[in-house]
Amino acid sequence: MILKKYTSYNECAIAGKITLQNKEYANGLVLSPRGAKILRNEIEFRFGIKA
Secondary structure: OOOOOOOOOOOOOOOEEEOOOOOEEEOOEEEOHHHHHHHHHHHHHHHOOOO
């Protein structure tokens, strides 16, 4: 038996929101528009690259 945390279908992996605008990317990663913006800003900040 394997136990894992329940996550709703189409829930943003970063913001935890479920919206109609959420998109699924590679390997099942789901991001809301806000989650995508947060991720982009974090990549730009940590790696110094324009995403």
